Amino acid sequence: MARQYPIERYRNIGIIAHIDAGKTTTSERILFYTGVSHKIGEVHEGEAIMDWMEQEKERGITITAAATTCFWTPTYLATRDKSHEYRINIIDTPGHIDFTAEVQRSLRVLDGAVVIFDGVAGVEPQSETVWRQADKFGVPRICFINKLDRMGASYEKSFGSIIKKLTPNAISLHIPIGEEENFSGIVDLLRNKAYRFLGDFGQEIKEEEIPEDLKEEAKKQRDQLIEKIAAEDEQLMNAYVEGKEISLEDLKKTLRKATIAGTLVPVFCGSSLKNKGVQFVLDGVIDYLPTPLDVPPIKGVDLKTGEEITRMQEDGAPFAALAFKVASDPYVGTLTFFRVYSGSIQKGSYVLNATSGERERISRILRMHASEREEVEELFAGDIAATVGLKNTSTGHTLCDESAPILLEQISFPEPVISIRIEPKTKADQEKMGLALHRLAEEDPTFRIKSDMETGETLIAGMGELHLEIIVDRMKREFNVEANVGRPQVAYKETITQEAEAEGKYIKQSGGRGQYGHVYLKLAPRERGTGFEFVDEIKGAAIPREYIPAVEKGLKESMDKGIQAGYTVVDVEATLYDGSYHEVDSSEIAFKIAASMAFQEAARKAKPIILEPVMSLEVVIPADYFGDVVGDLSAKRARIEDTDDRFQMKVIHAKIPLSEMFGYATQIRSLTEGRGTFTMEFAKYEPAPQHVAQEIIDGKRR
Numbered sequence: 001m002a003r004q005y006p007i008e009r010y011r012n013i014g015i016i017a018h019i020d021a022g023k024t025t026t027s028e029r030i031l032f033y034t035g036v037s038h039k040i041g042e043v044h045e046g047e048a049i050m051d052w053m054e055q056e057k058e059r060g061i062t063i064t065a066a067a068t069t070c071f072w073t074p075t076y077l078a079t080r081d082k083s084h085e086y087r088i089n090i091i092d093t094p095g096h097i098d099f100t101a102e103v104q105r106s107l108r109v110l111d112g113a114v115v116i117f118d119g120v121a122g123v124e125p126q127s128e129t130v131w132r133q134a135d136k137f138g139v140p141r142i143c144f145i146n147k148l149d150r151m152g153a154s155y156e157k158s159f160g161s162i163i164k165k166l167t168p169n170a171i172s173l174h175i176p177i178g179e180e181e182n183f184s185g186i187v188d189l190l191r192n193k194a195y196r197f198l199g200d201f202g203q204e205i206k207e208e209e210i211p212e213d214l215k216e217e218a219k220k221q222r223d224q225l226i227e228k229i230a231a232e233d234e235q236l237m238n239a240y241v242e243g244k245e246i247s248l249e250d251l252k253k254t255l256r257k258a259t260i261a262g263t264l265v266p267v268f269c270g271s272s273l274k275n276k277g278v279q280f281v282l283d284g285v286i287d288y289l290p291t292p293l294d295v296p297p298i299k300g301v302d303l304k305t306g307e308e309i310t311r312m313q314e315d316g317a318p319f320a321a322l323a324f325k326v327a328s329d330p331y332v333g334t335l336t337f338f339r340v341y342s343g344s345i346q347k348g349s350y351v352l353n354a355t356s357g358e359r360e361r362i363s364r365i366l367r368m369h370a371s372e373r374e375e376v377e378e379l380f381a382g383d384i385a386a387t388v389g390l391k392n393t394s395t396g397h398t399l400c401d402e403s404a405p406i407l408l409e410q411i412s413f414p415e416p417v418i419s420i421r422i423e424p425k426t427k428a429d430q431e432k433m434g435l436a437l438h439r440l441a442e443e444d445p446t447f448r449i450k451s452d453m454e455t456g457e458t459l460i461a462g463m464g465e466l467h468l469e470i471i472v473d474r475m476k477r478e479f480n481v482e483a484n485v486g487r488p489q490v491a492y493k494e495t496i497t498q499e500a501e502a503e504g505k506y507i508k509q510s511g512g513r514g515q516y517g518h519v520y521l522k523l524a525p526r527e528r529g530t531g532f533e534f535v536d537e538i539k540g541a542a543i544p545r546e547y548i549p550a551v552e553k554g555l556k557e558s559m560d561k562g563i564q565a566g567y568t569v570v571d572v573e574a575t576l577y578d579g580s581y582h583e584v585d586s587s588e589i590a591f592k593i594a595a596s597m598a599f600q601e602a603a604r605k606a607k608p609i610i611l612e613p614v615m616s617l618e619v620v621i622p623a624d625y626f627g628d629v630v631g632d633l634s635a636k637r638a639r640i641e642d643t644d645d646r647f648q649m650k651v652i653h654a655k656i657p658l659s660e661m662f663g664y665a666t667q668i669r670s671l672t673e674g675r676g677t678f679t680m681e682f683a684k685y686e687p688a689p690q691h692v693a694q695e696i697i698d699g700k701r702r
Contacts (some may be wrong), residue, residue, distance in 0.1 A: 001263075003315065003380050005087045008291045009207035010382040012339070014091045016134065017116035021246075022146040022272050026116055027068075027090065029278040032201060034088070068368050069384075074283045075205055076191075085655050086286050089384040107133055109324045109339035109384065112289030113141040114281060119153035119269070122161030124618075131166050140259050142266045142284045148176050149183045149271040159267060167665065170265045171228050175279070177211060186269060186277055187214060189222045190251060195280075202275025224354055226251065232258040252287055258342060259288040262528050263384035292382035298341040303354055303405035311342040311406060313381045318404035319343030319351065323390075323397045334442070335366070335386045336393050341408070343401060344380045353390075354407040354463040355397040359500060364388045395445050416448050416461035417613040417658055417682050420468055422488035423458065429481050435459075436479035440471055446470060461491055463682070465662075488660045490613060492696055493685055494562030494569045496606035499524045504598025506590050516582035517590030519543070519551055522575040523606050529683060532559060535575040543579040543591070551576050552586035554595030563603050564610060565697045569684075587663065610693040611685040619652040619668065621676040626650045628671050636660035637689075655683060659701060 017023045071085045091110060107113065113134055117127060145158045155176050163171045177194060185196035185212050192212060198204040211217050230240035232253045239246055258264035266288055266327015292313045298320065302309045311320050325337040345351065347365045352358075368375040379385055393399065396410040424430040435448050437460065440446055450460040462468045465488055475481045501522045508515040526533065534552045543551070559569040579594075591683040611686045617638065621629050630640060630652065638656040645651070661680065668676040688696060695701040 005085070007293055007313065007315075007380070008383045009086045010122075010292055011086060011088045011289055012109070012111045012286050012292065012382065013088060013255050013285055013289055014113045014139075015116065016107070016113050016130040018118070018121075018127040018130075021116045021118045021121075021124070021127070023116050026114075026144065026146065026272040026281070029090075029272050029275065030090065030282060031070060033067065033203065033279055033282065034072050035506050038200065047531070069072040072282050072286065073277050074286050076283065077137040087399040088282075088285060091384075092529040106276035107137045107139055109322055110139060111292055111295050112285070113139050114285065114289075114355055115143050117143060117145050117158055117162065119145050119148040119158050119271075120150050120156060120576065122158040123165045124532055124679070128165060138262070140262055140288075142259065142281070142288055144171065144277075144281050145269045146272050146343055148179055148269055149181065149274045149276075151180055153180055154181070155179065155269050161265065162265075162526070167265055169263055170267050171225055173220060173225070173266050173284070174269045174277070175214070175218060183271060183274070183276070186280070188280070189218060190248060192218070192222060193594065196277045197211060197279075202278075205279060228264065229255050229258070232263060255684050256543040258289050259392045260290045288586035292350045298408060299382060299538050300408040302404040303407055307320055309406060314340055315344050315380050317381070318401040318406075319345050319399075320401070320406050320408065321351075321399045322344070322408050323393050323399060324395060326393070326395055327386075333389055334439075335388060336390045337368075337386045338399060340379050340381055340383045340385075342381050344378055346378045347376075350402065352402040352405055353393050353397050354400050354405050355394075355410070356392045358392040359402070360390050360391075360393060360399065362387050383533050394442060414492075414687070416446055416463060416467065419450075419459045419461035419489050419491050420488075421457050422460055422472070422483050425482040425484060429483065432479060432481045433483060435476070436475045438479050439479070440474065444471075459489075464649075478624050488662065490701075492565065492567045492613075492688070493611040494564050494567050495571045496523055496525050496603055496608050497612055498607050500602045502598045502602035502605065504596070504601070506594040506597060508590075509583075512583075515593075516585035516589060516591070517547075517587070518580045519554075519576060519594045519598050520578040520598050521595070521602055522577060523602040524573045525700060526573050527570040527607070528571055530571055532556070532570070532596060533573045537577040538579070543576075543581055544586075547581065547586065547588060548576070550591040551595040554592035555599050557592070558596040558599040560607070563600055564693075566701075567610065569603065570610075570611070588683035610688045610696050612659060612688040612692070612696075614655050614683050614686045615661065615680040616656050616683040617652075617656045617661075617678060617680040619654070619676060619678040620649050621652070622648070623650045625672045625676065626652075629668070629676065632667070632671060655686075656680070657686075657692075658682075 006167065015023045015027055068090050070088050070090065072088055073084045073086070077084050115127070115131065115134070117123065117601045119520055124505065139313065143162060147153055148155055158174055159170065173185045173189055175189065176183055177187060185194055187194050192210070193209050196206045196208065226246060227240065229251050230236040230246065233663055236246055236250060236254055255264060255266065259266060266284060268277060268281050268284055270280070272278055296312045297312050299308055299310050301307070311317055317338070320342045321340045322337045323336050323338045327337070345362055347362055350359055350361050353360050364387060365376050365379055366388065367376050368386055376385065398406065398408040400406050424433045437458070441447050441449055446463050447467070448463065450459045451457070460468060460471065462471060468488065472483065472485055475483060501520065504519050504521065506515060506517045532597055534555060536548055555574050559572070561568045587656070619629060619633070633640065633652070633654055633656065636656060638654040641653045641655065643650060643652050664678065668678055692701065
């Protein structure tokens with residue numbers, strides 16, 4: 001089967017934004033204008049195509065990143081035939097901070113992104129988070145200031161907040177005609193024309209002259225825009241300085257280059273709900289966001305030589321793909337979404353999972369349209385699709401050609417910060433619960449399950465209260481498991497603050513063969529967030545090599561349950577420097593126990609402390625309640641970092657321990673007569689003050 005669309009006519013993009021900025025509404029318009037759907041599904045009516053999960057429809061938020069494929073011919077082309085059509089693979093990502101993993105894994109496989117902002121609020125905290133994540137992955141982006149029809153909307157203020165908080169490289173390609181209820185169209189500064197959107201769904205675009213009252217402003221803005229674009233290219237700069245007219249084509253070509261390099265960020269405006277401006281965002285995707293060929297070729301490790309190699313995004317190169325999402329589908333079982341970086345793959349062929357070392361068969365290939373699916377025979381470099389029934393493939397795994405194995409860089413995810421105890425309601429639910437939790441953990445890398453051996457309880461951990469609420473809800477609906485859920489608990493950690501040494505000796509004689517394991521250990525604290533490191537410094541044959549892995553295993557198991565309050569121990573370096581063994585009685589289990597004994601003794605001497613998760617908090621409140629809210633936050637051990645004004649509201653930025661934030665949603669409402677809102681995200685772990693640590697150890701604090 002030949003490739004239908006050349007790779008330069010592919011765009012792999014994500015739609016990212018703060019919760020409620022209008023991502024899904026914009027995606028729905030895109031699907032309508034590109035002909036994928038024949039009616040527009042509204043989020044507020046629970047009808048959005050991209051929000052296909054029950055929980056998404058009820059809450060009106062996006063939880064999982066939905067992938068879809070659509071086709072677009074730019075509006076400025078006179079001919080609308082197939083030869084000018086572009087294939088756009090879109091991933092609509094969640095905006096809520098609890099689902100940050102969904103955004104992260106999507107950005108890893110995308111070439112470009114559309115960042116959407118609420119025209120009333122401008123840059124919000126989660127906008128900053130997704131922006132930083134896009135910076136980390138080097139994803140070029142364009143911006144869309146949405147909701148300009150709403151009361152209090154201001155394009156100027158929203159654009160200003162992008163410049164101030166995110167990037168000084170943002171440039172305005174549009175200005176709105178009217179604002180709030182008078183918003184009626186846009187002025188395209190590059191083309192120097194005004195556009196209005198007619199018809200029931202804004203599908204007819206009418207070009208006209210710029211209204212008189214905007215001519216002066218448009219001229220001023222256009223001059224600034226052309227100067228900024230011209231500054232990116234020496235020839236254009238010379239022409240600009242000489243006062244020559246620069247062609248639209250040259251301006252667009254230079255802006256494209258600058259957008260892909262990240263030196264300029266084009267900003268569009270409109271209102272998705274009122275069907276204004278979305279088609280121009282699609283044009284912007286085609287004009288300014290990269291094709292798979294415009295981004296650097298993917299790098300990985302050659303499994304045969306261990307050296308770093310580069311794979312070109314070509315059909316003729318050996319096959320390499322990254323699985324970026326695993327989802328349970330009620331109709332076909334487990335769906336694995338993957339991005340093809342190089343080569344091609346036909347259904348029925350075998351591939352190597354370079355991460356797990358297993359062989360997998362690609363039995364079916366599905367191109368997804370949100371929850372609808374279309375079967376295809378073959379995929380090529382640049383494609384994003386899903387396959388069914390892979391047994392050993394999880395998020396972040398590399399799938400590749402067996403004869404040319406390559407391991408692509410894995411996706412790293414934040415650690416969970418909150419946990420709850422969960423137990424099945426009936427005996428029948430018990431078995432089903434284990435299966436359901438396992439399936440959900442396969443899908444979501446930030447969701448963890450832990451069994452407490454002593455109490456027999458099951459603990460589930462995630463990124464926030466909403467995250468765990470959705471997990472329990474999905475268990476009930478998708479797997480018919482009824483469960484009793486405990487109160488949310490904070491995921492504290494333990495660590496040590498100084499070096500210490502200890503000896504661990506395990507000897508057991510019981511007639512017949514005994515047990516003998518003997519180790520000397522040194523523990524040292526590591527930098528926060530660097531995890532555990534095991535150092536083997538055994539000289540000569542004090543301990544035979546085959547017992548060293550058992551020592552490491554014993555240490556890791558001991559670290560699962562700290563010595564102060566039973567929380568996981570983190571950021572420790574353990575050095576095994578001496579020991580002894582017995583010719584007959586030594587065994588792996590004996591060394592494991594000896595290592596565990598040494599670890600516990602050394603950890604006690606090393607001044608252990610408890611670490612608590614600290615969150616970055618943003619509270620938005622009317623100015624009248626400022627004093628009360630700040631006082632309340634200070635009583636909760638918050639450190640106020642700064643405050644600023646957002647329109648008529650006061651914004652407080654603070655760092656606050658997570659344990660103080662349970663039930664804050666109710667509290668902020670009662671303090672501000674229901675007018676205050678807040679958002680928070682995990683920042684870091686910090687040592688808990690002595691009195692708080694004591695409460696945690698005594699089990700008085702959740």
